[in-house]
Amino acid sequence: MSGIEMAGATRVFAGGAGVRGIDLEVREGRIHALVGLNGAGKSTLMRLLLGMLAPQSGSVRIAGFDPRQAGTALGPLVGHLIEYPLAYGELTGRANLELGARLHGVRASRIRETVDGVLDELGLARYAEVRARRMSLGNRQRLGLASALQHDPRVVVLDEPTNALDPAGVILLREALLRRAAAGAAVLVSSHHLDEVARIADDITVINAGRVIGSLPPGERDLEHTFFELVRADDLNREEVPV
Amino acid sequence: MNAMSTALRVEWSKTRASRVVAATTGLTVAGIAAIVLAFRAVAAGGDPDLLAKLGEAGAAPGWPGLTATALQVSGPALLLGITVLVSWFMGREFADGTVTGLYALSVGRGQLAAAKLVLAVLVSAVMGAVLALVLLVGGVILGYGLPSADDAAVLVRLAVLAPFSAVVATPVALAATIGRGLLAGVATGFVLVAAAQVLVVAGAGPWFPTAAPPLWALMPDAVAPLAVVVALAVGVLVGVITGWMWRRLQLDR
Structure with missing residues (x-):
């Protein structure tokens, strides 16, 4: 187990x-x-x-x-989201996901593909270049969930x-x-x-x-x-x- | 890519995009430069009250007066700006709630804390270099010509003062960690600046870590090399303790 x-x-x-x-x-x-x-x-x-x-x-x-x-x-x-999404206001959606992918050990050569995949999967593609501080609460939550799930833990x-x-x-x-x-x-x-x-x-x-x-x-x-x-x-x- | 280089890359991406870092760096440099150059411009008018306040060295004409004034202003002002930066680097994860995302990662929290401190020193180095450059240009604009070797050496020490101050500002990082936020770090920064001023007046300055950098910049020959080593060692030691606390951190408050 x-x-x-x-x-x-x-x-x-x-x-x-x-x-x-x-x-x-x-x-x-x-x-x-x-x-x-x-x-x-x-x-x-x-x-x-x-x-x-x-x-x-x-x-x-x-x-x-x-x-x-x-x-x-x-x-x-492991992928997780506890209370607050791992989303830094000064970074765009894509930059936040790239950061999350690196922190979860995704190889550099696979980061772009990984991020693109989860942006599509959670309907965030149109927010890829929007800074997280400009996103609604719901989209920041989606971003945090994407960061937790993107590396297929x-x-x-x-x-x-x-x-x-x-x-x-x-x-x-x-x-x-x-x-x-x-x-x-x-x-x-x-x-x-x-x-x-x-x-x-x-x-x-x-x-x-x-x-x-x-x-x-x-x-x-x-x-x-x-x-x-x-x-x-x-x-x-x-x-x-x-x- | 190893964990430490990943930590540095991640922290750099946040630092580069942060308005807090850019604003704190810019305002600190602009504030110091504005005060120093304004003093010089007014002093040139021969105001006896201001000249008395600036003291013998500060009232001297040309580059010697400018560098003396810059040293007096920069010691506490740089340290204050840098403590705000350090507090933000460490405390924002707690204030923003992102600290919960820093568990169960391929990069340790101790490494992330170390990367934050390294970047604080590097940003401070940039701050010091820009300040020295602005003062150089300001002096030339005020008609002082190019500085002599001695005056140029003071400008170099001013540039080094900033990263030196960042190394000894690590108690702010520790306070932000213990206090789980920005304010504990900022408050500790004020205490460090005030304590350094009091201890310098009391004569114990060089042996108090946060007072050693400005005293070294002001009078390098009068500060024992051991005092500089002690200040740097204490700063590094407190940084190591902060990294250890991040590694063992429990979110129990």
């Missing part, structure tokens, strides 16, 4: 927020949605996965590596990827993720509601108050109702109120 593995991963901040005892597995070739309300711990979980935080206990592996010990090995293997981690996207952008993203999963990538996406991307997932894990509280059956018609029932039941059962 070289997708994502978390076993008992815990990281709690002063004040009690964070994640506790997270077990999660995302296999290659599958899209896994992580669904939870605001503050449930989705971003913390993803930060643990990418080495932005060290777990206080438990283990985390991504693409076969401990992310805090992997050094530069993860560059070609084996593991994709996207935090609330549909934020600010218009319906056309959501569809393009959904198709891009399906293509990468079909090619064997392990894809983890988070969502605070069951958006269009979460609905294409092969597996859906529900997180609440920093813990995994269950899963949802993909394809069910009334997923939202089941999700809220799960969260409500967990809130009622917990002795502590989530921070």
